[in-house]
Structures are given as structure tokens and as C-alpha cells.
Amino acid sequence: MESIISMGIELFFLISSIILFIVFIINGFNFYLCLMPLATGLTAIITLIVSIKDKNRKAN
Secondary structure: OOOHHHHHHHHHHHHHHHHHHHHHHOOOOHHHHHHHHHHHHHHHHHHHHHHHHHHHHOOO
């Protein structure tokens, strides 16, 4: 159950960072400001992959 909640939170961060990146690009913000949601999204992707691998390892 804990891993499902953790993966849900990571998916939320991933989706919200993608939305923020799109909004920042549309509104014409500086590119360096757009790097913040990209970094958050990259971190969410990495932790999501690690969580999935950890969940699969515990299942075996």
C-alpha cells in the first residue's frame, strides 16, 4: 500500500511539472526558470523508476 501511495505522489509531481513547463513556455518566461519544472520532472521520473524496481523486487 505504501508503494502505491509513493508512486501516486511521484506521478503527481511528474504531471504537475510537465504542466508547469508548458505554462512557463506559453507565457514566455525565461528559459532558466523553465529548468525548475524540468529538474523536478526528471527527479520524479528517476524516483518512479526506482520505486517500480523496488516494488518488483519485493514481489519476488
